[in-house]
Amino acid sequence: MSKKIHIRLANHRVNSSVAVYSRVPKIFTPGEIITPQNEFMRGHGTYEEDGNLKSSVAGVREQVNNLISIRPLKSRYNGEVGDVVVGRITEVQQKRWKIDTNSRLDSVLLLSSVNLPGGELRRRSVEDEHMMRQYLQEGDLISAEVQSVYSDGSLSLHTRSLKYGKLGQGVLLKVFPSLVKRSKTHFHNLPVGASVILGNNGFIWICPTIVNSEDSVGGFIQNLEEVIPRQQRETIARLRNCILSLTQSKMLVFDTSILYAYEESLKYEICELLQPEAMVDVALLTQQRLCMLEE
Amino acid sequence: MALCEAEKTFVLHGVEENFRIDGREREDYRPMELETSIVSHAFGSARLRLANTDVLVAVKIEVDIPFPEKPNEGKIEFFVDCSANATPDFEGRGGEDLAIELSNSLSTAYQSSRAFDLSKLCILKGRKCWKIYVDILLLECGGNLFDAVSLAVKAALWNAQLPLVKSVHVDGNNIEMDVSEELYDCQKLDIKNAPVMVTVCKIGDYCIVDPNQAEEKCSVGSIVVAVSGDRLSTVLQTGAGSLHPTTLVESMKLGHTVGQRLNQALWEALQQIPEDQDVGFLK
Amino acid sequence: MTIDHKRINGPEETIPYELFQKLNTKSLTTQFNECSKDGIRKDKRKTDEHRKIFITTGVVSQAKGSSYIELGNTKVIVSVFDPREIPNRTDYSLKGEIDCEFKFAPFSCPKRKLQQQDSEEKHYSAIMKQALESAVCRHEFPNFQVDIYALVLHNGGSALSAAIIAAGLALSHAGVPMYDLITSVTLGLQNGEKLVDLTLEEETLCLSPIADSKSHGIVVLSLLSTHEQVSQFFQTGNLTLEDVVECTHLLTKACKDIVPLIQKTLAKHVVKNVKESI
Numbered sequence: 001m002s003k004k005i006h007i008r009l010a011n012h013r014v015n016s017s018v019a020v021y022s023r024v025p026k027i028f029t030p031g032e033i034i035t036p037q038n039e040f041m042r043g044h045g046t047y048e049e050d051g052n053l054k055s056s057v058a059g060v061r062e063q064v065n066n067l068i069s070i071r072p073l074k075s076r077y078n079g080e081v082g083d084v085v086v087g088r089i090t091e092v093q094q095k096r097w098k099i100d101t102n103s104r105l106d107s108v109l110l111l112s113s114v115n116l117p118g119g120e121l122r123r124r125s126v127e128d129e130h131m132m133r134q135y136l137q138e139g140d141l142i143s144a145e146v147q148s149v150y151s152d153g154s155l156s157l158h159t160r161s162l163k164y165g166k167l168g169q170g171v172l173l174k175v176f177p178s179l180v181k182r183s184k185t186h187f188h189n190l191p192v193g194a195s196v197i198l199g200n201n202g203f204i205w206i207c208p209t210i211v212n213s214e215d216s217v218g219g220f221i222q223n224l225e226e227v228i229p230r231q232q233r234e235t236i237a238r239l240r241n242c243i244l245s246l247t248q249s250k251m252l253v254f255d256t257s258i259l260y261a262y263e264e265s266l267k268y269e270i271c272e273l274l275q276p277e278a279m280v281d282v283a284l285l286t287q288q289r290l291c292m293l294e295e
Numbered sequence: 296m297a298l299c300e301a302e303k304t305f306v307l308h309g310v311e312e313n314f315r316i317d318g319r320e321r322e323d324y325r326p327m328e329l330e331t332s333i334v335s336h337a338f339g340s341a342r343l344r345l346a347n348t349d350v351l352v353a354v355k356i357e358v359d360i361p362f363p364e365k366p367n368e369g370k371i372e373f374f375v376d377c378s379a380n381a382t383p384d385f386e387g388r389g390g391e392d393l394a395i396e397l398s399n400s401l402s403t404a405y406q407s408s409r410a411f412d413l414s415k416l417c418i419l420k421g422r423k424c425w426k427i428y429v430d431i432l433l434l435e436c437g438g439n440l441f442d443a444v445s446l447a448v449k450a451a452l453w454n455a456q457l458p459l460v461k462s463v464h465v466d467g468n469n470i471e472m473d474v475s476e477e478l479y480d481c482q483k484l485d486i487k488n489a490p491v492m493v494t495v496c497k498i499g500d501y502c503i504v505d506p507n508q509a510e511e512k513c514s515v516g517s518i519v520v521a522v523s524g525d526r527l528s529t530v531l532q533t534g535a536g537s538l539h540p541t542t543l544v545e546s547m548k549l550g551h552t553v554g555q556r557l558n559q560a561l562w563e564a565l566q567q568i569p570e571d572q573d574v575g576f577l578k
Numbered sequence: 579m580t581i582d583h584k585r586i587n588g589p590e591e592t593i594p595y596e597l598f599q600k601l602n603t604k605s606l607t608t609q610f611n612e613c614s615k616d617g618i619r620k621d622k623r624k625t626d627e628h629r630k631i632f633i634t635t636g637v638v639s640q641a642k643g644s645s646y647i648e649l650g651n652t653k654v655i656v657s658v659f660d661p662r663e664i665p666n667r668t669d670y671s672l673k674g675e676i677d678c679e680f681k682f683a684p685f686s687c688p689k690r691k692l693q694q695q696d697s698e699e700k701h702y703s704a705i706m707k708q709a710l711e712s713a714v715c716r717h718e719f720p721n722f723q724v725d726i727y728a729l730v731l732h733n734g735g736s737a738l739s740a741a742i743i744a745a746g747l748a749l750s751h752a753g754v755p756m757y758d759l760i761t762s763v764t765l766g767l768q769n770g771e772k773l774v775d776l777t778l779e780e781e782t783l784c785l786s787p788i789a790d791s792k793s794h795g796i797v798v799l800s801l802l803s804t805h806e807q808v809s810q811f812f813q814t815g816n817l818t819l820e821d822v823v824e825c826t827h828l829l830t831k832a833c834k835d836i837v838p839l840i841q842k843t844l845a846k847h848v849v850k851n852v853k854e855s856i
Contacts, residue, residue, distance in 0.1 A: 004556075004560070005324045005327075005556055005557055005559075005560035006324070006326040006327065006560070007326075007327045007328075007329050007446075007560050007561055007563075007564035008326065008327070008328050008329070008564070009328070009329055009330065009564060009567055009568060010328055010329065010330035010342075011569075013328065088297065088299075090297075137299075138297060139297035139298060139299045139300075140299040141299055141301075141302070167299075167301065168301045169301045169302070169304055169305040169308075170301075170302070170305060171302075171305065171316050172302065227308050228305065228308060230312055230314060233309060233312060233314050234314065234318070236316075237314070237315075237316060237317060237318035238318065240316065240317060240318075241317060241318060269318075270317075270318030271317070271318040271319045271320070271323060273318065274317060274318070274319070274325055274326055275326050276326070363593050363597050364597055364689075392704075395697070395700050395701070395704065396704060398697070399697065399700070399701040399704070402697075403701075403814040404814075406785065406814055406815070407785075407786075407787065407794070407795065407814070407815050407816040408786060408787055409787055409816040410816060518811065523816065525818070526793070526816045526817055526818055526819075527813065527816075527817050527818070527819060527822055528814070528815065528816055528817075529812075529813055529814050530811060530812070530813040530822065531705075531811065531812045531813070532708055532808075532809075532810050532811045532812070533708070535708075535711050535712060536712055537712040537802060537805075537807035537808055537809040537810075538807065538808050538811075539806055539807060539808070540801075540806065540808055540826055540827070540830050543808050543811060543826060544823050544826055547819065547822055547823070548819060548823075551819045
């Protein structure tokens with residue numbers, strides 16, 4: 001391990017872009033006319049003025065049938081029912097928890113939408129209300145699913161499945177929500193020896209592999225005694241740095257891209273992955289492998 | 296940013312294992328980026344970026360009258376501005392305490408004449424001297440401010456050009472100075488021994504340098520060590536929490552060795568800067 | 579602190595006449611040798627000897643707790659007021675806060691001090707706060723702050739240490755729950771000598787280096803003695819690592835030596851109150 005401290009000059013900054021396609025899609029800027037007709041439906045990131053549909057954010061156009069929306073690169077998370085999210089408790093209130101999920105408003109988790117210890121069908125008593133802080137307190141992390149979206153856009157979450165619940169030891173990463181690819185499952189037990197939860201809201205949780213998912217997740221117990229062995233730590237740290245490399249180069253994060261990046265990064269020491277050159281290199285190699293996969 | 300107990304435990308065990316959450320060892324720094332001569336109105340300037348921390352330092356030089364108690368010395372003053380651009384918490388007077396803490400630590404670190412010799416800034420004893428204003432602007436706050444600020448200050452002072460005084464005429468109460476008109480006829484400041492600061496954080500039973508924000512949250516106490524050459528120019532404790540005398544001594548030793556390495560790294564980076572560099576910003 | 583326009587502030591800058599005397603022409607080395615010769619200092623103390631301390635409580639009758647300390651010529655009054663809700667704060671803080679104000683009286687130093695806090699005083703306030711924070715059980719008064727005011731009546735050196743000792747005593751006099759008694763000592767290095775409990779003259783001498791390469795500087799350390807915890811450490815100057823380490827040991831010992839005196843003062847205060855109440 002080199003004990004060297006790296007101070008680089010700004011002239012030597014590396015360009016982190018790895019775009020291989022020469023075709024850049026049309027980028028709309030706020031106020032730009034998308035289409036003069038008004039037979040289209042107004043989606044997110046657009047507004048109507050003088051019969052024209054205009055963009056309100058900088059981003060690319062997306063069209064589903066008659067619905068036109070502009071998707072920006074950076075945005076707060078727009079929740080949809082069924083999304084998997086990772087969030088942090090910010091406040092304990094009467095019969096509900098407030099949760100920071102990187103969306104515009106704080107999300108809520110109702111006491112009635114969690115599985116309390118002692119069976120699913122247990123009645124919620126007054127004691128449970130007093131015990132709320134014992135289950136989840138400020139600062140705790142949870143994984144959950146979006147149950148419904150209120151009219152003001154705030155989300156209501158639920159953890160009524162054994163795979164959701166309080167998170168134990170691990171590392172949280174925050175990336176742009178748009179960089180997390182939507183897929184069937186967002187819980188991955190990677191073959192390299194760690195689990196990741198890719199929250200749709202851009203919060204990514206990396207933790208040691210969960211062996212028997214029945215009794216470790218879904219509950220409110222954290223094992224603070226357990227010391228995670230060095231080898232697993234290395235895997236987690238490498239995954240963390242790989243995901244950061246991908247997001248630095250604005251590449252989508254999903255199980256295959258993470259695995260490829262992990263494999264490509266093996267030629268570097270873990271802490272070398274903090275260097276910009278190594279980060280771009282990993283991202284580039286991953287990009288190439290993903291392209292080959294498509295072909 | 297709040298952290299839950301399990302995350303703290305993970306960080307803590309990692310530090311014990313000498314393998315931190317981003318793969319660094321206890322004594323490792325994150326890579327930094329340095330840029331000099333970026334503000335053309337200033338005599339010298341530098342910008343340093345360490346992960347999410349971004350600091351811009353500009354040096355202005357003026358002619359002033361020396362303090363009566365120190366007629367042979369010039370003056371140096373540090374001003375820290377916590378811009379609300381960095382975090383909304385700094386809005387209004389929010390960042391004042393932090394700014395005072397930073398500028399005080401810098402002025403005590405530069406106090407000894409071995410760290411920075413003010414007598415070279417004297418033009419005419421008791422009458423005229425140079426006064427250096429060091430303005431520090433925090434553009435972004437991502438932890439480990441002391442280290443980043445001290446490095447940027449040192450780089451900005453290295454970059455500074457002191458106008459060359461050719462001759463001084465005294466005529467009664469009037470003092471006339473003849474400053475060289477040649478634009479490039481300048482002096483550089485001697486900053487070989489200017490201090491750099493290292494924040495040493497105690498997590499569990501061990502000490503680490505360059506903590507990220509999660510690690511700062513887990514810390515039970517931290518000290519800032521300013522290293523000038525192979526000596527210590529300032530040691531001060533920051534944040535809440537107290538330390539056992541032996542831990543204090545150990546963290547000072549760690550800060551001392553790391554500080555020398557940091558100094559070396561900065562020096563090497565400064566040597567690489569090309570002479571005829573364009574003035575720019577955020578290249 | 580805001581500027582008080584109604585107060586007559588006096589001249590902004592004053593220059594003590596001593597500076598124009600010809601005495602100042604002596605070199606630093608001779609000045610220092612006069613101060614400390616063969617391990618005996620000007621006031622006939624040994625290098626590791628503390629000045630005589632006088633300390634008492636209850637000097638400010640309207641404050642919740644107060645104390646007065648004399649450390650040789652240094653005289654400091656500290657008063658502590660009732661906890662009050664933290665002003666201008668919206669979020670709830672689980673731990674109470676400590677607010678310190680360290681102030682030199684205008685006439686306390688050779689140079690006249692202004693009514694407003696200057697940067698040195700602000701720095702000392704921050705150091706005091708740092709020192710006292712870990713001594714007080716802050717969790718016992720959530721969302722409240724305790725105000726501590728230290729006023730130096732005469733600066734005869736080691737004023738910061740004196741203020742910290744007095745503040746610790748004033749806090750316990752006020753009945754604020756504390757983990758431990760706090761003591762603090764200032765030490766100066768110059769020309770290879772380590773001088774405990776500096777006078778003002780020694781303090782100025784320790785700040786600038788004498789021509790050779792030996793360490794010079796000032797170290798202030800505050801100790802929670804029963805827990806063996808250093809609650810505050812501050813060093814300035816130019817020291818080798820070995821010197822700092824040695825100073826730390828010297829200072830820890832010196833801090834422990836003062837503790838019985840503080841205990842005695844507190845006990846005396848309690849006994850006196852009990853007797854009065856009978």
